[in-house]
Amino acid sequence: xxxxxRRLAVFPLVMLGVSIFVFIAIRLVPGDAITAMLGxxxxxxxxxxxxxxxxxxxxxxxxAVQYLRWLGGLFRGDLGISVTYGQPVLQIILERxxxxxxxxxxxxxxxxxIGLPAGVYAATQADRPSDLLVRVFAMIGQSMPNFVVAxxxxxxxxxxxxxxxxxxxxxxxxxxxxxxxxQMILPAIALGTAFAAAVTRISRAAMLDILSEDYVRxxxxxxxxxxxxxxRHALPNALxxxxxxxxxxxxxxxxxxxxxxxxFALPGLGRVVLDAILQRDYALVQGVVLFIAFNFMLVxxxxxxxxxxxxxxxxxxxxx
Amino acid sequence: MTSIKxxxxxxxxxxxxxxxxxxxxxxxxxxxxxxxxxxxxxxxxGFASIRLLExxxxxxxxLDANLELQPAVAESWSFSEDGTQLTFRLDPDAVFHDGTSVxxxxxxxxxxxxxDEATGAVARANYTSITGIETPDAQTVxxxxxxxxxxILNGLASVNAAIVPASAIAAGTIGTEIVGSGPxxxxxxxPNANARLAAFEDWHGGEIAYxxxxxxxxxxxxxxxxxLRAGQADFALINDPLVATLVPQTAGLELNAAPTLSYYVLxxxxxxxxxxxxxxRQAIACAVDRQDILDAxxxxxxxxxxxxxxxxxxxxxxxxxxxxxxxxxARALLAEAGYADGFSATLMAATGEPPTASAVAxxxxxxxxxxxxxxxxxxxxxxxxxDRWLAGDFDMAVALNGGRxxxxxxxxxxxxxxxxxxxxxxxxxxxxxxxxSEGRIETDEAARREIxxxxxxxxxxxxxxxxxxxxxxxxxxxxxxxxxxxxxTGSLFGLVDVTIPD
Numbered sequence: 001x002x003x004x005x006r007r008l009a010v011f012p013l014v015m016l017g018v019s020i021f022v023f024i025a026i027r028l029v030p031g032d033a034i035t036a037m038l039g040x041x042x043x044x045x046x047x048x049x050x051x052x053x054x055x056x057x058x059x060x061x062x063x064a065v066q067y068l069r070w071l072g073g074l075f076r077g078d079l080g081i082s083v084t085y086g087q088p089v090l091q092i093i094l095e096r097x098x099x100x101x102x103x104x105x106x107x108x109x110x111x112x113x114i115g116l117p118a119g120v121y122a123a124t125q126a127d128r129p130s131d132l133l134v135r136v137f138a139m140i141g142q143s144m145p146n147f148v149v150a151x152x153x154x155x156x157x158x159x160x161x162x163x164x165x166x167x168x169x170x171x172x173x174x175x176x177x178x179x180x181x182x183q184m185i186l187p188a189i190a191l192g193t194a195f196a197a198a199v200t201r202i203s204r205a206a207m208l209d210i211l212s213e214d215y216v217r218x219x220x221x222x223x224x225x226x227x228x229x230x231x232r233h234a235l236p237n238a239l240x241x242x243x244x245x246x247x248x249x250x251x252x253x254x255x256x257x258x259x260x261x262x263x264f265a266l267p268g269l270g271r272v273v274l275d276a277i278l279q280r281d282y283a284l285v286q287g288v289v290l291f292i293a294f295n296f297m298l299v300x301x302x303x304x305x306x307x308x309x310x311x312x313x314x315x316x317x318x319x320x
Numbered sequence: 321m322t323s324i325k326x327x328x329x330x331x332x333x334x335x336x337x338x339x340x341x342x343x344x345x346x347x348x349x350x351x352x353x354x355x356x357x358x359x360x361x362x363x364x365x366g367f368a369s370i371r372l373l374e375x376x377x378x379x380x381x382x383l384d385a386n387l388e389l390q391p392a393v394a395e396s397w398s399f400s401e402d403g404t405q406l407t408f409r410l411d412p413d414a415v416f417h418d419g420t421s422v423x424x425x426x427x428x429x430x431x432x433x434x435x436d437e438a439t440g441a442v443a444r445a446n447y448t449s450i451t452g453i454e455t456p457d458a459q460t461v462x463x464x465x466x467x468x469x470x471x472i473l474n475g476l477a478s479v480n481a482a483i484v485p486a487s488a489i490a491a492g493t494i495g496t497e498i499v500g501s502g503p504x505x506x507x508x509x510x511p512n513a514n515a516r517l518a519a520f521e522d523w524h525g526g527e528i529a530y531x532x533x534x535x536x537x538x539x540x541x542x543x544x545x546x547x548l549r550a551g552q553a554d555f556a557l558i559n560d561p562l563v564a565t566l567v568p569q570t571a572g573l574e575l576n577a578a579p580t581l582s583y584y585v586l587x588x589x590x591x592x593x594x595x596x597x598x599x600x601r602q603a604i605a606c607a608v609d610r611q612d613i614l615d616a617x618x619x620x621x622x623x624x625x626x627x628x629x630x631x632x633x634x635x636x637x638x639x640x641x642x643x644x645x646x647x648x649x650a651r652a653l654l655a656e657a658g659y660a661d662g663f664s665a666t667l668m669a670a671t672g673e674p675p676t677a678s679a680v681a682x683x684x685x686x687x688x689x690x691x692x693x694x695x696x697x698x699x700x701x702x703x704x705x706x707d708r709w710l711a712g713d714f715d716m717a718v719a720l721n722g723g724r725x726x727x728x729x730x731x732x733x734x735x736x737x738x739x740x741x742x743x744x745x746x747x748x749x750x751x752x753x754x755x756x757s758e759g760r761i762e763t764d765e766a767a768r769r770e771i772x773x774x775x776x777x778x779x780x781x782x783x784x785x786x787x788x789x790x791x792x793x794x795x796x797x798x799x800x801x802x803x804x805x806x807x808x809t810g811s812l813f814g815l816v817d818v819t820i821p822d
Contacts (some may be wrong), residue, residue: 029703031701031703031704031706032703036357037357037358037363037364038442040441040709040710040721040741041365041722043710043733043735043743044742045440045740046437049440049444050440052437077760084511151542153544157550158549162551163550164549164550164551164552168514168535168538169513169536239770263540264543265536265538265539267512271539278702278703
């Protein structure tokens with residue numbers, strides 16, 4: 001328990017570090033909200049006009065004042081107002097996050113549903129042709145960028161079948177379950193392909209390690225069936241590296257899948273943060289990145305806790 | 321296994337049911353890849369914002385697809401004898417979306433807002449000749465000018481000079497609450513995702529044949545084409561010539577192409593050596609093969625151009641200085657300037673803005689290499705590019721610069737002594753400066769054309785920049801979506817004339 005509390009205590013410190021880093025990084029990038037909005041027309045502004053816009057975008061105060069003001073807002077749950085959306089940053093995040101969360105969950109389900117059985121199967125068939133086949137597919141899946149999968153899927157569907165999932169707007173599951181799944185399945189496959197391939201390879205390697213362990217041999221020599229040995233003895237231990245991989249990957253996906261969201265025109269977090277960076281919408285970049293960092297840490301914490309559940313030998317800090 | 325099959329079947333079913341959702345006969349589904357960055361018509365210069373705002377707000381006058389002036393909020397207009405007064409009669413039927421009439425007070429308030437430097441109005445520089453705004457009655461507005469200003473009418477034909485309600489200015493709600501007098505009202509909008517525009521029943525410009533426009537922002541250009549193919553979009557705006565050329569090859573789709581006013585140009589920075597030497601700049605002008613670059617980078621989708629791109633002023637560029645590639649002359653000019661062995665310099669371009677920028681830069685690099693000029697290409701993110709461009713911090717730059725209908729409005733920023741962007745142009749001489757002043761006050765069409773023809777040929781000969789070509793603006797629609805007329809400004813205002821089959 002004390003480990004859990006210690007981990008929680010580190011949270012605010014890491015968040016503070018992230019907030020400072022993002023705050024400075026986005027301001028070090030050349031250009032500001034004025035150049036992003038006006039482009040080369042910015043050169044037509046009179047000094048007084050420029051001054052007025054500088055005040056409007058809050059660029060006239062020094063960084064320390066801006067940062068402290070923003071930090072103060074954070075404690076009141078106020079992430080600031082986005083200048084490009086004219087809405088509170090928190091509201092934008094909460095509108096976009098369900099899509100990103102669903103996409104991440106669906107990709108992970110696809111990855112685990114395909115990757116785990118394939119990996120376990122390949123391990124039991126080690127070095128036979130079927131193992132080789134799984135490994136080749138895993139290699140292809142992992143080396144094919146997700147935007148290629150996405151563009152191929154769109155091309156085949158629209159040219160071959162004249163159909164396409166809804167683009168440009170999110171169809172929430174509660175409003176239209178079928179429409180929602182139809183919209184999300186292709187992006188989830190595009191994201192899940194490489195993820196599944198990675199899961200396959202990790203679970204295969206982990207299973208191979210464990211199948212050669214003494215206790216597995218012992219179990220076999222006691223006459224337990226192959227299936228029982230694999231599912232009861234080997235798999236739970238092989239899940240540890242898979243869990244680590246999935247945790248990290250899921251954490252990334254919660255940050256939004258920029259390219260896949262871009263191609264399928266899904267209004268998720270990835271596109272928000274990309275547009276925000278291009279338009280130098282400081283408040284929005286800061287808010288979204290902080291939110292992503294929080295999710296990432298939370299997922300990692302949950303993964304650590306899950307280790308203990310999977311393997312009773314893993315105990316954090318608590319002496320017996 | 322069966323449960324997996326069931327799930328798969330259910331998903332497939334869901335796919336088809338959602339995909340063939342009918343595009344209701346009364347909705348025009350429009351897709352574009354870049355969304356508006358803001359909704360204040362006075363402060364948004366970007367084309368992405370302007371094409372949306374043009375459907376919501378109206379200026380006093382507007383340009384049609386042939387770039388002729390047409391009534392908008394104003395039904396008629398006239399200059400006084402001495403050219404210092406410009407009188408507008410407002411259309412008595414013009415109403416804002418909230419039902420109130422558009423009056424001369426709204427016009428006055430709008431221009432006061434634009435001219436107020438605190439607004440940051442982007443086109444303010446085009447209206448600084450206005451010294452006073454009189455409103456003799458609710459339907460009449462008189463602009464007092466500090467002298468004859470022939471280009472101001474074209475300058476006013478911009479949504480950047482939109483007439484907004486005086487009450488909205490007073491309430492400070494411009495840009496947040498959309499109350500214009502345009503053909504559509506903004507029913508809902510999620511920035512960078514989608515928007516819904518409802519036809520405004522009381523629009524004074526006439527009736528619209530459908531009920532609403534549903535806009536989807538599809539950031540990937542190939543997705544635009546896929547959306548058209550799948551029937552998810554009826555009409556799409558396409559930027560990438562590569563994607564545009566695929567449209568006519570698809571059954572059931574039509575492409576509209578119109579030459580743009582904006583132009584590709586190789587900007588030479590005369591403030592840096594050796595580009596300060598006339599012979600060196602001329603050598604570069606002679607070394608490039610414009611048609612070759614156009615063919616390779618834009619698949620030939622465009623036209624070689626001189627400095628003037630407006631149809632009324634555009635001429636055959638072959639008469640201009642060295643528009644036929646002449647490498648021997650280029651080498652001779654370099655030798656004359658003392659650079660017989662060539663020199664090296666950097667060439668700046670923006671990543672993805674336009675999508676063809678890097679291809680254009682590479683072609684220029686290889687063409688100039690043939691006469692001994694070694695270029696190092698610097699690809700920059702758009703914002704970084706803009707910062708350096710505005711500061712004149714480059715040797716050479718590939719640019720896609722915006723054009724205007726009137727040559728004076730288009731170029732006074734660069735080629736006059738006190739032009740706002742003289743620091744970007746970095747070249748000026750007395751001939752250019754005086755021809756521009758003459759063009760500003762001359763109201764006779766034929767005389768103006770001659771002035772600007774001289775301006776153009778002098779500019780090409782001095783070669784501070786090497787003008788290359790204009791591209792096309794593309795829209796595409798599904799068969800049966802009729803009535804849209806493309807405009808060289810890229811405006812989508814023509815959507816008001818579109819009909820959708822039942």
